[in-house]
Amino acid sequence: MTKKFNEKAWHEYDLGFMVTQPGCAAEYRTGDWRSQRPQTDKSKCIKCGVCYLVCPEGSIVLAADGSYDFDLEHCKGCGICATECWTGCISMVEEGE
Amino acid sequence: MENFNVYAAKLAPQQESLASGHRACQGCTELLAARLVAKTLGKDYIIANATGCLEIVTSSYPHSAWQVPWIHVAFENAAAVASGVEAGIKVLKRKGRYPVDRKITIVAQAGDGGTVDIGLQALSGALERGHDMIYICYDNEAYMNTGIQRSSSTPYGATTTTSPAGEVEPLGQHTMKKNVAEIAAAHNIPYVATASPSYPFDLMAKVKKAAAMPGPAYIHCFVPCPTGWRMAPNLAVSIGRIAVESKVFPLYEIENGEYRMTVTHKHHRPVIDYLKPQGRFRHLSAANIAEIQAQVDKSYDRLQKKIQMSRSELN
Amino acid sequence: MGKRVGIEVSLAISEAVKQANVDAIAAYPITPQTHIVEHLSELVAEGTLDAAFIPVESEHSAMSVCAGTAAAGARTYTATSSQGLALMNEILFIIPALRLPVVMTIANRSLSGPISIWNDHSDIMSVRDTGWIAIFAENGQEAYDLTLQSFKIAEDHRVLLPISVNIDGFTLSHVIEPHEFLDQDEVDQFLPAYQPAVQLNPDAPVSMGMVGIPEIYTEAKKCQDEVLKASMAVIKEVFADFGKRFGRRYQVVESYRAEGAETLLLTMGSVSETAMETIDRLRDQEQRPVGLLRLRLWRPFPVEDLIAAMPGVKTLAVVDRAVSSGGTGGPVAGEIRSALYSVQDAPYVASFIAGLGGRDITIDDFAVMITQAEAMAKVKEIHQYKMIGVRE
Numbered sequence: 001m002t003k004k005f006n007e008k009a010w011h012e013y014d015l016g017f018m019v020t021q022p023g024c025a026a027e028y029r030t031g032d033w034r035s036q037r038p039q040t041d042k043s044k045c046i047k048c049g050v051c052y053l054v055c056p057e058g059s060i061v062l063a064a065d066g067s068y069d070f071d072l073e074h075c076k077g078c079g080i081c082a083t084e085c086w087t088g089c090i091s092m093v094e095e096g097e
Numbered sequence: 098m099e100n101f102n103v104y105a106a107k108l109a110p111q112q113e114s115l116a117s118g119h120r121a122c123q124g125c126t127e128l129l130a131a132r133l134v135a136k137t138l139g140k141d142y143i144i145a146n147a148t149g150c151l152e153i154v155t156s157s158y159p160h161s162a163w164q165v166p167w168i169h170v171a172f173e174n175a176a177a178v179a180s181g182v183e184a185g186i187k188v189l190k191r192k193g194r195y196p197v198d199r200k201i202t203i204v205a206q207a208g209d210g211g212t213v214d215i216g217l218q219a220l221s222g223a224l225e226r227g228h229d230m231i232y233i234c235y236d237n238e239a240y241m242n243t244g245i246q247r248s249s250s251t252p253y254g255a256t257t258t259t260s261p262a263g264e265v266e267p268l269g270q271h272t273m274k275k276n277v278a279e280i281a282a283a284h285n286i287p288y289v290a291t292a293s294p295s296y297p298f299d300l301m302a303k304v305k306k307a308a309a310m311p312g313p314a315y316i317h318c319f320v321p322c323p324t325g326w327r328m329a330p331n332l333a334v335s336i337g338r339i340a341v342e343s344k345v346f347p348l349y350e351i352e353n354g355e356y357r358m359t360v361t362h363k364h365h366r367p368v369i370d371y372l373k374p375q376g377r378f379r380h381l382s383a384a385n386i387a388e389i390q391a392q393v394d395k396s397y398d399r400l401q402k403k404i405q406m407s408r409s410e411l412n
Numbered sequence: 413m414g415k416r417v418g419i420e421v422s423l424a425i426s427e428a429v430k431q432a433n434v435d436a437i438a439a440y441p442i443t444p445q446t447h448i449v450e451h452l453s454e455l456v457a458e459g460t461l462d463a464a465f466i467p468v469e470s471e472h473s474a475m476s477v478c479a480g481t482a483a484a485g486a487r488t489y490t491a492t493s494s495q496g497l498a499l500m501n502e503i504l505f506i507i508p509a510l511r512l513p514v515v516m517t518i519a520n521r522s523l524s525g526p527i528s529i530w531n532d533h534s535d536i537m538s539v540r541d542t543g544w545i546a547i548f549a550e551n552g553q554e555a556y557d558l559t560l561q562s563f564k565i566a567e568d569h570r571v572l573l574p575i576s577v578n579i580d581g582f583t584l585s586h587v588i589e590p591h592e593f594l595d596q597d598e599v600d601q602f603l604p605a606y607q608p609a610v611q612l613n614p615d616a617p618v619s620m621g622m623v624g625i626p627e628i629y630t631e632a633k634k635c636q637d638e639v640l641k642a643s644m645a646v647i648k649e650v651f652a653d654f655g656k657r658f659g660r661r662y663q664v665v666e667s668y669r670a671e672g673a674e675t676l677l678l679t680m681g682s683v684s685e686t687a688m689e690t691i692d693r694l695r696d697q698e699q700r701p702v703g704l705l706r707l708r709l710w711r712p713f714p715v716e717d718l719i720a721a722m723p724g725v726k727t728l729a730v731v732d733r734a735v736s737s738g739g740t741g742g743p744v745a746g747e748i749r750s751a752l753y754s755v756q757d758a759p760y761v762a763s764f765i766a767g768l769g770g771r772d773i774t775i776d777d778f779a780v781m782i783t784q785a786e787a788m789a790k791v792k793e794i795h796q797y798k799m800i801g802v803r804e
Contacts, residue, residue, distance in 0.1 A: 005159040010631035010638070015572070015610055016511035017158065017632050019619040023116035025155065025162035030118055049106030053297050054334050056129040057117045071117065078123035078323075079331030092331070143612050145480060146621075158628055161619035166612035168483050169621030170506055174476035180466065181438060181480020182612060188435050188464040189486055194605070201614060219476065222469030 026074070030057065034077030036092045038070055044089035051081035051090060109301065110136050119162040120154040124330025126337060127151055127235045127320040130294040131206065134233060137304040140165060142202040143182055147175035147211030150242040151235060173215035176223035176232055179205035183228045202308045203230040209250035210240040213277050220277075224284040224313045231307045231314045234277060237322035245325040249275040252345075253392065254385055255377045257325075262380035269380065273392070281315035282351050288314040290350035290359075295337030299348055299360055306350075319346045327376020336374060343371040344397040349404070356400070356407040368393050416592050421552035421584045422447035424591045425491075425517055425577075428559035430461045431599040435486035435606070438466040438477035442496040443529045444581035445519040449491055471496035475503040475514075482512035483620060485611035487563065490514065493581055494521035494528075494535045501539065507574045508543035508636055510620055511609075513566035514574040516544075517559065519581040520681065522769045530770020531581040533681065533733035536710070537743045543636055545575040545643055546710040550684045552589035555579045557660055560594070560603060564650050569609050571643045578710075580682040582770070594658060602657060641712050664714040665721050669695055670703030675727040675786055676759075678705045680744065683731065683773050690778035702782055707744065715751045728759045729785035731778075732797075733767045741797040760789035763797035771801060 003012065014020050047066040059071035060081060082090040115135040121128040131151055143166045146152045152169050155162035170178045183203040189195035205223070207216055212234040220232060239257045240246040247260040247270055256262045256269035282289045287310050292300040300318065307314035321337045323330040340346040341360060345368060348360040368390045372378040381389075419427075425448050429437070437456070439449040455461040464481070468474045474490050482488040492500065497518060507514055522528035523535055536546060545565065549555040555577065562575040579585055594602075610618055624632055647664065655661025668688050670676060679687045684706040694700040705721055705728075707714075722728065732742020740746060745763030752758035762785035767773040777800055788795055 006627040008631070010634040013628070013631060013635065016509065016620060017622060017624065017628065017635075018510075018610065019156075019159055019161040019622055020616075021161070022164040022617040022619075023114075023162060025118035025157075025160035026116045028118040028120075028160050030120070033123070047107070049109070053106040053109055053133075054129060054294070056121060056123075056125050056132065057119075058113050058115065058132050059117045062111075074117035076123040078125075078333070079329075080124055080129075080334050083331040084334055140617075141614050143484075143614065153623060156619055156622045158622040158625050161622065163619050164617055166614060166617045167619045168480070168510075168612060169619075170476055170479045170510075171502060174473060174503070177468065177473035177476035178480040178483075180468075180473075181436070181477035181482075182484045183480075184438075184464040184466050184477070185436050185481035185484030185486035185488075188462075188481075189484065192435065192462060194485070218469060219473050222473055225469070226466065 029073050031073045031075050034075060035095050036077045036079065037072065037075060037095055038077070038079070038081050038090050039093050040067070041089040042067055044087045046087055048086055050084055050086060054080055054084050056080065109297070110139070112136060112139050114140055114164040115155070116162045116164060118160060120157055121150065122324045122330070124323045124333040125150070126294050126333045127208070127237055127322065128154065129334070130235055130300065130318050130320050133294055133297050133300055134204070134304050135165070137301045138202055138204070138308060141200060142204055144168070145170070145175050145179035145182055145203070145205045147207035147216060148172040149208035149210050150237070151206060151208065153242055172211050174219050175205040175207040175211055175216065176219040179203050179230050179232070180223045180226065180228045183230045203228070205230060205232045207234055208241065209234060209236040209238060209248045210242070213250045213275050214248055220281070221284065224281060224286050224315065227312055229311050229313070231304070231316060233316045233318055235318050235320045237320045237325060239325050241322050241325045250277070254381050254389055256380060257377070267380070268385065278315065278317045285354070286313040286315060287311070287353055288350070291317045291319065291346065291348050293319045293337050293341060293346065293348060295334050296341065296348060296360055303350060325377070328374050332374060336371070339366060339371045342366045343368050344393050345371050347397060347400055349400065354407070356404040358404055416590055418588055418590050420447060420586060420588050421555055421579065422586065423451050424552050424556045425559055425579070426451040426455065427593060428556045429489050430455050431594065431596060432487065432560055432563045432603055433605070434461070434463050434489045436464045436466065436481035436488050437490065438468050438474045438481065439490045439492070440468050440471045440474045440496060442471070442493050444521060444585045445491045445493045445517065447585065448517060448519070471499040472503060475500040475507065478514045479503065479507060479510065479512060482514050483510070483612050485606070485608040487567070487606040488514045489516070491517040491519065493519045494523050497535045497539060498523060504539055504542040504544065508640070509632065511572040512574060513572055515559065515562045515566055516574065516576045518576050518578045519585045520578050521581040528769040531583050532768045532770065536576065536578050537734040540711070540743060543573070543640060544711060545573055545640065545647070546578060547575065548578045548680045548708055548710060549584070550682050550706065552584065552587070552591050553660070555584060556591050556593070557654065557662070560599060561650050561654050561662070564603050565643065565647055567606050568646045571639065571646050572609055573640060573643060578681065583682045598657070602654065644712050644714065647709065662708060664709035665717040666706040666708055667721055668704040668706065670705060670721065672701055673703030673725060674701045675729065675782055676703050676705050676722055676725050677778060677782055678707060678728060678730045678744070678748070680707045680710070681733070683733070683767060686773060686775055687778050690775045690782070693775065694779060694782065713747055713751065718748065718751060719755055722759060725759045727762065727785050727789040729762045729764060729781045731773070731781065732763065732765050735765045735768070735799065745797060760792065762788050762795060764800050765797055766800040777801060
């Protein structure tokens with residue numbers, strides 16, 4: 001059973017306390033931060049990819065049909081995608097709705 | 098550089114080498130810019146990062162958002178550390194201890210905090226020595242990570258925690274923003290550019306160009322900070338666009354001394370469109386705004402003259 | 413064996429760096445280190461040394477560039493003194509935390525103010541707690557030998573810590589002394605190419621210099637501390653290996669005529685050679701049971717070796733070349749008193765501050781210190797420290 005990072009003994013860490021697992025920040029659920037979340041009316045989505053490109057989190061991912069889905073584990077609900085969307089098909093709804 | 102009329106986001110590279118899960122504020126365009134840089138450069142690059150928002154949010158032990166080799170040493174020395182990585186790899190290649198045909202781009206990343214003030218010496222040294230590297234300054238116009246204190250990149254009329262608007266000091270910041278792109282250009286390096294994540298294709302093309310050109314490159318990237326600029330996070334990308342549309346932050350490049358505007362608009366917006374949505378300019382009077390408009394116009398005209406002079410020198 | 417050459421100590425050090433086949437040198441000139449870096453840049457320019465010479469714009473950048481080159485996997489060297497050392501101060505703490513082996517010559521020079529280009533130990537003493545291994549050379553041969561050994565110690569995977577080799581500015585750096593240089597193949601066999609444990613390489617991406625949140629910071633410092641203490645074993649190994657190969661055996665604590673001594677003088681650096689003259693005179697002409705300890709290794713502090721070097725000693729006269737203003741003694745004396753605190757029948761420790769800002773310490777001065785220390789010890793005088801040779 002691998003120990004949690006704050007349970008290891010001083011000699012059990014990597015050299016110089018460097019991190020050797022690239023991109024492991026993805027384990028951290030920044031999605032828990034948000035108070036509103038994006039929602040797409042896919043019928044109006046033109047699959048332009050703008051939302052994907054302007055998400056600071058990189059938590060908009062290409063879906064199989066060429067539209068885009070939201071990675072709710074990491075989405076912070078900033079609303080940039082909704083503002084930048086060309087057709088206005090993304091709206092921000094309160095979390096918990 | 099072409100003027101992108103079609104916003105073909107689908108054509109952007111799919112790779113992501115900056116992972117989600119970083120601790121940036123919602124709507125942080127600095128992280129957006131860094132993500133776009135990462136997209137452009139892929140896997141074969143090494144980052145020397147200065148202390149600042151970008152470094153703090155992407156390296157909270159045990160979580161690193163970076164999928165490329167990354168080193169953080171201190172606040173004012175990103176350019177020096179990058180110089181060392183560049184020189185080290187170069188000599189190792191020469192001495193046969195690193196694969197010679199492997200092209201690895203060395204990138205220094207720092208905020209305006211780690212660049213325009215405390216980091217200026219190291220930047221100047223690196224540019225003068227001619228290291229083959231890209232220095233990217235993510236400029237959110239204050240020392241944001243420590244609590245929104247002024248830097249010499251804070252614009253005239255902005256309120257920050259150490260240049261607050263008050264009775265005796267009604268403007269807040271009463272000095273002009275330092276033009277570090279021009280300081281970099283004065284070092285006669287092959288490539289200098291201003292960029293914005295609100296114009297992602299322009300930014301990515303510039304990063305790609307900088308990586309392909311041997312020698313030092315400096316990219317000054319304008320990254321609105323909703324937290325520090327006191328505005329709604331969802332407007333962060335649009336305010337960056339308005340900055341360019343209102344001539345506050347023109348997008349240009351200087352390639353081997355030749356100036357070129359890379360994003361042009363037929364009509365420009367008045368500066369008030371840029372200032373109004375931001376709480377940090379809330380205290381400004383109509384007279385202040387008119388003054389700022391005059392400064393922006395003058396600056397832009399001067400830039401236009403440099404562009405014309407460049408063109409005529411080449412002809 | 414090698415050839416014997418009369419050469420300026422600075423140039424002998426450059427020779428060692430050249431023979432060590434260093435990959436990267438990033439240094440900023442400062443008196444009295446200048447001859448070292450000037451000569452190295454000549455060697456690079458002539459093609460005699462295949463290395464990157466990075467002429468940085470300040471010492472802060474020098475050490476920052478060294479962080480970059482070492483992290484990239486290059487054998488890295490720099491040199492500085494005094495104000496330069498002070499300027500790179502914040503980075504000095506970071507290098508061992510990142511476990512980067514950098515070798516640095518410090519041509520010890522007084523710290524401003526007042527500004528002084530002359531020799532004392534205030535510069536090295538100001539960086540005591542940075543986590544570097546610190547070694548002292550007493551003459552040119554030692555400077556050359558210890559520089560070569562430092563690369564081996566620093567780069568050992570059980571260590572991976574930076575090392576400073578301290579030489580007295582001007583007194584050593586600018587003086588011509590005889591040196592026996594090793595042949596290149598002897599050096600190559602003793603010191604193979606640097607094999608980094610980890611390096612910045614896109615094939616195996618790592619993140620170095622993470623935020624040390626409270627949950628791990630203590631463990632990080634404990635780790636650094638333990639590694640520094642454990643480096644003692646590697647230092648002794650390398651000293652022994654060098655001694656076996658080349659006949660010059662270094663010790664972490666060197667003794668001189670200490671057998672049967674009741675009073676010991678303790679010095680560091682080049683003044684030790686003068687102190688040896690004093691011991692000779694007092695022993696041979698006055699039959700006094702006195703001896704000398706020369707502290708070669710400053711960090712990690714050789715507690716056990718020091719205690720073992722003074723059996724039955726009643727008085728220890730420690731000579732510091734730096735003052736900790738408003739403190740309880742010179743830095744070295746303070747450390748020794750701490751080390752001896754729990755030792756039964758520990759000797760009386762007298763703390764003398766001498767040789768500041770380039771002022772000579774003469775053979776007579778050392779004799780006076782010994783006599784004074786013995787007198788103080790006899791009456792168990794309550795004493796913190798005293799400055800020798802100050803006009804009052």
